Amino acid sequence: MIKDILVHIPTERALRPVVDAAISLGLAFDAHVDAIAIGYIPASGAFVVDGGAAATVAALFETEQERAAERSTTALSVFEMAARTAGISYQCRSIENSPTEAASALGEAARLYDLTVVLQPDTALDSFDNTTVVDVLLQAGGPVLFVPHIFHGSFKARRIGICWDGSRLAGRALRDARKFLSRADAVVAISINESEVPAEAATQKLVQRLGRTGLTTSLIELTAEHSEIQPSILSLAADEDLDMLVMGAYGHSRLREGVLGGVTREMLKTMTVPVLMSH
Numbered sequence: 001m002i003k004d005i006l007v008h009i010p011t012e013r014a015l016r017p018v019v020d021a022a023i024s025l026g027l028a029f030d031a032h033v034d035a036i037a038i039g040y041i042p043a044s045g046a047f048v049v050d051g052g053a054a055a056t057v058a059a060l061f062e063t064e065q066e067r068a069a070e071r072s073t074t075a076l077s078v079f080e081m082a083a084r085t086a087g088i089s090y091q092c093r094s095i096e097n098s099p100t101e102a103a104s105a106l107g108e109a110a111r112l113y114d115l116t117v118v119l120q121p122d123t124a125l126d127s128f129d130n131t132t133v134v135d136v137l138l139q140a141g142g143p144v145l146f147v148p149h150i151f152h153g154s155f156k157a158r159r160i161g162i163c164w165d166g167s168r169l170a171g172r173a174l175r176d177a178r179k180f181l182s183r184a185d186a187v188v189a190i191s192i193n194e195s196e197v198p199a200e201a202a203t204q205k206l207v208q209r210l211g212r213t214g215l216t217t218s219l220i221e222l223t224a225e226h227s228e229i230q231p232s233i234l235s236l237a238a239d240e241d242l243d244m245l246v247m248g249a250y251g252h253s254r255l256r257e258g259v260l261g262g263v264t265r266e267m268l269k270t271m272t273v274p275v276l277m278s279h
Contacts, residue, residue: 002029002179006113008106008136009037009079010129011071013119017151019079021274022117024155025145026088029179033088034113036106037075039068039096040128068096103132107139116144121268134268137249137279143176144249146268146275155274157244158185161237162217165192166201169248173278174206177246180276181215188240191221192229230266237273249277 007022009015026033041064072094083090095102110116118133137144147155157180164170181187187210191203203219210217220240224232237245249264267275 002114003031004113005031005033005115007035007117009075011075012127012129017147018119021147021155023086033090035079035092037072038102039072040099041068099128103135107136110140120146120148159242160184161188161242161245163247164203166197173248176278187217189219245275249279
């Protein structure tokens with residue numbers, strides 16, 4: 001059941017893709033949507049100027065705090081206007097803090113929601129919004145929907161592809177996607193290097209299990225070198241006109257620095273359709 005959705009509204013990047021997607025989901029599932037925007041404040045050490053007086057440091061910090069609040073308020077106003085027009089249940093909240101602390105707070109908040117919606121990172125831009133969404137993926141403990149920065153308009157997941165390698169993370173993503181799958185017109189199980197998939201979690205068995213729940217699922221097998229897995233999946237998504245992909249996300253957090261697996265990292269870089277990831 002998807003009744004509570006969290007959306008991260010960027011303050012340093014284009015925000016319309018996640019606004020459109022989150023509101024579409026709120027309407028589709030009759031769900032409440034909480035929007036959080038982060039006004040990033042430089043770490044406290046950045047305010048010390050030649051061992052400057054405490055009063056000077058405090059004044060600089062206050063100025064940065066005001067600017068951060070203004071950025072987050074401006075971003076949230078765009079979401080609020082669209083949400084009010086759509087008539088969905090929503091609330092808005094602003095966080096002003098250092099990038100690391102703010103990202104941690106957002107990741108912790110995500111654990112209380114059925115779904116978290118974030119914008120695809122853009123490696124061409126040096127932005128705290130990029131690192132924040134990766135941190136959310138690693139900390140949320142639940143499904144995170146990444147929306148491509150080229151996305152616009154209403155989001156409807158009619159045709160869904162399940163990226164299946166038989167792993168624990170793929171299984172977690174499958175379970176997290178059940179509500180989407182139950183509403184889909186078509187489901188495609190994408191077998192990735194089937195010879196490496198555990199026998200008890202074979203893709204054909206996945207298709208059979210989904211059939212028992214009333215989901216007619218087609219099977220497409222891919223064989224690719226590790227470096228070619230991600231482009232092969234995206235090529236298939238285009239050929240099959242898929243609206244969304246479902247996949248496990250490999251990675252771990254080390255000293256609060258997101259370390260992602262190769263396929264996960266490349267998918268985040270180059271996705272062309274929304275991707276539901278679970279870590």
